[in-house]
Amino acid sequence: MSRLIRMDHTGHSTLAEWTGKGDAGFEAAVEAFRRELDAGYIGVVPEGEGHATQVTELPAAAELVIMRRPIAGG
């Protein structure tokens, strides 16, 4: 089961879950992913220790996609 989550004031919220590209849940996840991108979030796929990839399209095969806010120098 793949998950799309967003880091927010609750810790994180699960926005969608899907099992594969043909899954109806995947279409909902794509919609949710685009909505979050439009809201200014950035999609990141954690790929084990030390690795992460920024994505602009929801990868169906990813187990976990995390939406994060932009960072900036303080």
Add this chain to the structure above:
Amino acid sequence: MATAAETSLTELSAVPWRERASASSLAAFGRLWTAWTAFSVVTFLVPAAVLFALEPLTFPVGLGCLAHAWVIPELYANRGVGVVRPKGPRNRSAELVAQGLLGDLLGHDAREVQRQTGLALEPGRLGVWLVGEAGALLLTPGGRRVHCFCVGTRERELPPSDRVAHLLLALRTDEEGFATVANRAFSGAVWRVRRRLAPARRPALAAARVRARSLCGPDRGKAVSPAAGGSA
């Protein structure tokens, strides 16, 4: 996925005037910082010595100069350490959830360090990082110098572990880009930072230093995480 993946941080577009950070640019910045600190110290030490040589009764003024020579580097280091001090609302109700997610992102050892100290240890190409809520420390290979970076998300309502996770994910996506986006707050000897670091956080610095030292030794390749591509 390959066509939709981006290798550079999106946030770099906000700082187009900055040259992309690299090991050599950080080393140059470190040397410049050290030179400036030395200049600041000498600027006060010389007048103190000259005044005392000309007229010993001016020693109170000389003491004032010596105090300045001591305080200025301390203030710099204090500003550097400030980047990893806890900041903002604690949001305790959501912190447990956020801690779980951050724990999933970290390896076993780094997870333990983070739970004990609040700092996430992350080896990279540029050295060993300690990621906090609103900034990060980078210990360069060898573990003698530390760079302090002030960087974070603007979302103050996020629980602390989520703020760490934001920085960790950005760092893992593009390490040099992360170092470019972040503002540099200090660069200097590790002992300067250690003295100012809260005792509860010092174990993280010690662990990072051990890893950073190994980056210069025969085990260098083993100490580098997959994030570094094993090429450090």
